[in-house]
Amino acid sequence: MPQIFDPVPSDSCDRVLCCYVNATSKIQVVRITNIANWYFERVVFPGQRLVFESPRAGQLEVHSGMMASAILSDTIPCTELLVQEGGDNFFPSDPVSQQRLELLNETPAQATEKVMIP
Numbered sequence: 719m720p721q722i723f724d725p726v727p728s729d730s731c732d733r734v735l736c737c738y739v740n741a742t743s744k745i746q747v748v749r750i751t752n753i754a755n756w757y758f759e760r761v762v763f764p765g766q767r768l769v770f771e772s773p774r775a776g777q778l779e780v781h782s783g784m785m786a787s788a789i790l791s792d793t794i795p796c797t798e799l800l801v802q803e804g805g806d807n808f809f810p811s812d813p814v815s816q817q818r819l820e821l822l823n824e825t826p827a828q829a830t831e832k833v834m835i836p
Contacts, residue, residue: 733772734796737768738768740764748780772796
């Protein structure tokens with residue numbers, strides 16, 4: 719999956735497709751900082767689903783908070799955010815996983831939730 723800004727380093731042949739959902743009612747900033755010579759940072763709005771490519775060793779840092787302050791609220795290994803690729807469908811095809819993702823998008827949560835996709 720191509721990324722317009724800051725593509726995954728070309729020397730990283732072990733790339734994975736990941737999905738993170740902001741299941742909170744607050745804006746979050748997510749970053750991957752543990753990969754040398756690569757910078758990944760995105761703003762994720764409440765209920766938004768972020769699909770991204772990362773080296774398998776990536777650790778997604780989730781920062782959340784109010785105006786002018788943010789705290790590191792979670793660090794998630796990218797291997798826990800894997801998406802099964804299959805043609806043009808990057809999202810899980812089984813109804814239970816789809817329903818769970820939709821519920822996360824529709825219902826604000828109180829804390830960051832890791833989305834595990836089988």
